[in-house]
Amino acid sequence: GIPEIVIDRLPLYVRALALLATNGQEIISSKELGEELGVTPAQIRKDLSYFGRFGKQGSGYNVAQLLDELREVLGLTQRWSMALLGVGRLGRAILSYGGFGSQQLHVAKAFDSDPAVIGTEIGGVVVEDVKNVAASLKALPVEIAIVAVPPSAAQPVIDELVAAGVRAILNYAPIAVRVPPGVRCRNVDPVVYLHAMTYYLKSDTRG
Amino acid sequence: GIPEIVIDRLPLYVRALALLATNGQEIISSKELGEELGVTPAQIRKDLSYFGRFGKQGSGYNVAQLLDELREVLGLTQRWSMALLGVGRLGRAILSYGGFGSQQLHVAKAFDSDPAVIGTEIGGVVVEDVKNVAASLKALPVEIAIVAVPPSAAQPVIDELVAAGVRAILNYAPIAVRVPPGVRCRNVDPVVYLHAMTYYLKSDTRG
Ligand SMILES: NC(=O)c1ccc[n+]([C@@H]2O[C@H](COP(=O)([O-])OP(=O)(O)OC[C@H]3O[C@@H](n4cnc5c(N)ncnc54)[C@H](O)[C@@H]3O)[C@@H](O)[C@H]2O)c1
Ligand SMILES: NC(=O)c1ccc[n+]([C@@H]2O[C@H](COP(=O)([O-])OP(=O)(O)OC[C@H]3O[C@@H](n4cnc5c(N)ncnc54)[C@H](O)[C@@H]3O)[C@@H](O)[C@H]2O)c1
Missing domain, CATH: 3.40.50.720 (NAD(P)-binding Rossmann-like Domain)
Known part of the structure; x- marks a missing residue:
């Protein structure tokens, strides 16, 4: 399975992405997301790679899309x-x-x-x-x-x-x-x- | 400096070692300490290496001594x-x-x-x-x-x-x-x- 320490980070990604989405940001790089969370860009890319192919190298992630995908991974599509x-x-x-x-x-x-x-x-x-x-x-x-x-x-x-x-x-x-x-x-x-x-x-x- | 994620783990080591000390355990291997905490033995050794040379390879750590050392590292010798x-x-x-x-x-x-x-x-x-x-x-x-x-x-x-x-x-x-x-x-x-x-x-x- 996926290391527990990776799962533990996902809610932090969701929280950071939700804040960015509320502020109207559409695209974010792994470098910028890493700075928000105190995690290296390589760690971000590695964590996300467990769950699918998000974002194209060099053009960053679509905030709304990544947020939806991670919410689904965490089971947040239900109450x-x-x-x-x-x-x-x-x-x-x-x-x-x-x-x-x-x-x-x-x-x-x-x-x-x-x-x-x-x-x-x-x-x-x-x-x-x-x-x-x-x-x-x-x-x-x-x-x-x-x-x-x-x-x-x-x-x-x-x-x-x-x-x-x-x-x-x-x-x-x-x-x-x-x-x-x-x-x-x-x-x-x-x-x-x-x-x-x-x-x-x-x-x-x-x- | 030392990565924040390492500092964040130290209190978990202190808590686990304190519990072991109360139960009278004197020696613990990085493998056993790792199982207590859900961390690999290699990660334990790497984390501790930032703070000094603890325990001899193969004979484990002295629980009371390691506990004292880590408490000192975390500033827990004062109130x-x-x-x-x-x-x-x-x-x-x-x-x-x-x-x-x-x-x-x-x-x-x-x-x-x-x-x-x-x-x-x-x-x-x-x-x-x-x-x-x-x-x-x-x-x-x-x-x-x-x-x-x-x-x-x-x-x-x-x-x-x-x-x-x-x-x-x-x-x-x-x-x-x-x-x-x-x-x-x-x-x-x-x-x-x-x-x-x-x-x-x-x-x-x-x-
Ligand atoms: N993280 C958690 O696990 C967790 C759990 C429950 C509640 N909370 C949070 O804890 C906080 C307190 O919750 P609560 O249920 O005790 O609320 P409460 O209304 O019972 O208590 C809040 C207290 O803060 C005082 N207060 C208001 N403004 C203040 C100020 N500027 N300076 C000093 N005191 C001020 C109020 O007079 C009141 O006594 C809330 O933000 C709540 O969301 C967190
Ligand atoms: N982790 C934190 O941040 C934090 C902060 C404050 C308190 N706490 C802890 O939270 C717990 C509650 O603290 P508190 O100040 O609300 O205590 P409290 O005494 O005010 O409330 C405890 C409640 O539990 C009830 N209770 C007792 N035994 C029960 C049982 N078997 N089943 C169901 N209910 C039972 C009591 O009737 C009481 O209403 C304590 O363990 C305390 O140490 C944790």
Whole structure:
């Protein structure tokens, strides 16, 4: 298959191309696209070569066309329903997150274990009891779950989601979780981003 | 200098090595470390070669020693104070985030623009008026800021932070922000993680 690190870059290409398209740019070279993304032009050409023959050497890529092709590669021609687990501080912020709307992503269900939260409507979604997650996803399946529960609850709830057929998990809890082969899991870990920056703060010797 | 993509991988090595050290593992091969991280053994050796001569060919790396060396490379021998901008739903979740404590990261200050929030103490920090951010950071500087304000407020607040001497920004708002050279900025963008997963959901043709 295609190396995972290549797949991980594609959404960055899509985001950059979408911004260029909004600004009315029609053609872009691999050099210019590389500068936008901090990637060499050779890397751009190599990444794209996995998915077909885009652009003619020397005349650049057609922005709108490349954008359409990559959206199709990423499965963005359909809308993806998501379940949110944990409707606390972070969960409520995710329910009103403005970044999902135009990106074919939509939080369709939300689950919590707190009786005071279950049954309330937040961000247009009625919060369900996490005890019913299997039955609820049987009736109306989702492929993606976002996990915003306390760290101690993360693994048990992910096990239940996997058993209920969820194949992709975005985990915000600061704990290493295990998923079986065939299930994708990504951790949103601010510490990794921050530590990649302290390197520069230190070595810049701002002392 | 060292390619940014290499620096971005180091915190993942530190996290994996720290987990191994807690489990009492003393030696690890580049092959085994690679399997933990989804990186080839050759890539591990190449990345580490930028920072010194670790481990003897064939006998693996000493986990505790490599961990210490990489922590030093990343500037994790000191504690970094951070300022939080925006103490709403996400901001409050960040103030009580358990993942910073053991990672040399600490939210020392918090700012908001809402009079109802300014002056209150949340997660051990008294919320200050964002109008005073320059004066507050002059008196007690921080190097890192976490931005959890609405998208429309993100760029103006980042401009003020940069003017006040902040050199590293972790931005949670779904908007492309600009920073001058010499300032690091990372975006926490759940959409990029999710789109990298829809690729597999689609091409697995779970149909
Ligand atoms: N990665 C990041 O950027 C980031 C930032 C802030 C917080 N966090 C993490 O997000 C998680 C949530 O943080 P928070 O501040 O919103 O916490 P919170 O306590 O405000 O909310 C947690 C919610 O989960 C619910 N819950 C508990 N167990 C559950 C279960 N088994 N099933 C379903 N719901 C359950 C609780 O009732 C509560 O509503 C924590 O793990 C925290 O560490 C991550
Ligand atoms: N990346 C992610 O994973 C993720 C997840 C959820 C939300 N978000 C984003 O995080 C941000 C905050 O979301 P939220 O749900 O907490 O919103 P919120 O409205 O609950 O909180 C925003 C806070 O910012 C304050 N504020 C507004 N303008 C300000 C300024 N100029 N300076 C300082 N404070 C200011 C408000 O008073 C409020 O307290 C939004 O941009 C949202 O899109 C990101």
